[in-house]
Amino acid sequence: MRVLLSTIGSRGDVQPLVALALQLKALGQEVHLCAPPDFRDWIDSLGIPVTPIGPELRKSALFSAPLAAPAQFSPRRRRQLAEATVATQFETIAAAAQGCGIIVAATALQIAARSLAEMMKIPYVFVAYCPTVLPSPHHAPPPFPLPGQVPAPATADNRELWAGNARRFHETFGSLLNSHRASVGLAPVSDIRSHIFTDRPWLAADPTLGPWPDPADPTVFQTGAWILPDERPLPSELETFLQAGDPPIYFGFGSMGAPQNLNQVMIQTARALGRRAIVSRGWAGLSLVDDEADCLAVGEVNQQALFARVAAVVHHGGAGTTTVAARAGAPQVVIPQLYDQHYWARQIHHLGIGTAHAPGTPTTESLTTALKHTLRPDVAARARSIATAVRSDGAQAAAQCLIAAETHSSF
Structure with missing residues (x-):
């Protein structure tokens, strides 16, 4: 079987598919990835064929915009972007899918993948990385994926919100598709969102961290999170820093943009608490404010190894970072900016393994307050306890299900 795995998104969207790809390869299957060009070299280095799709995300307004100054798109510009992505998807995914026996599409913006699978008469699977991406009366849809968007109020009617979400999908992409x-x-098709999601979507989220709200609901198949094992040693400079004192606080915002003073807020907060700091540069290019020995800036490193050795992890609330930190037993402060990050912030608070900071840009005062709560011994103990329940076999389970289902044509 040859499988096409396709997504349009940041590393948090791509990495789970890479984890699944490696599991499929280990089981003797052929795999091809379709992903943004930002990740081509990395995927190539893993020996996985990849077809780049769309422009580089790192240069796009959505990912380069500071958190405090969200990108604004006029209705005309939104229409142009929708037209461009649908046309690109039909052309690029169609070429990448040649010779494939199944298409697995991740993220809700995979507008063309199911239609192409239908045209090629091959099975199709849609996967979400967070429960709130999928319709349910038990939760509201995530806010539109732009910085500065906030979740619906708790008093809103979830069914009405999902109906509005479906209308927005269709108004944006219906005529184009x-x-x-x-x-x-x-x-x-008359309902674009239902067409994309199918009546049997997969949920690649850990059942402890992000359970589907209705366990009796047979329409959603929860596999567990697709975690890419990382055996890389930590850089020598980072290893030396970790050994030189008490566990530091990690600050990182992944692929998100950031206001210019965010690094100052993070380092001032760590120092106010008498803690050392590790700052991940990320796509925002965060840096240190001085040359003092109590702080270190790092690039892309093995988070699975690092998070097990820090006092707390402060981050934006991506599904991948949340899961890796929880699996490492690290208490968390989540400062959500967009889409499903608000859900993960609430879950960290609900599970008692950290603090949900208010969305947007933190201040030294607000971040200090959040970290004081997160660094309490009872929160750290709860984080270590939850870590023992977080599964690591989601990608393996998904790969086995794909092979078995394709063999028996049960899609």
């Missing part, structure tokens, strides 16, 4: 479908001889 159906035009492309007509060009390849496919009938129009």
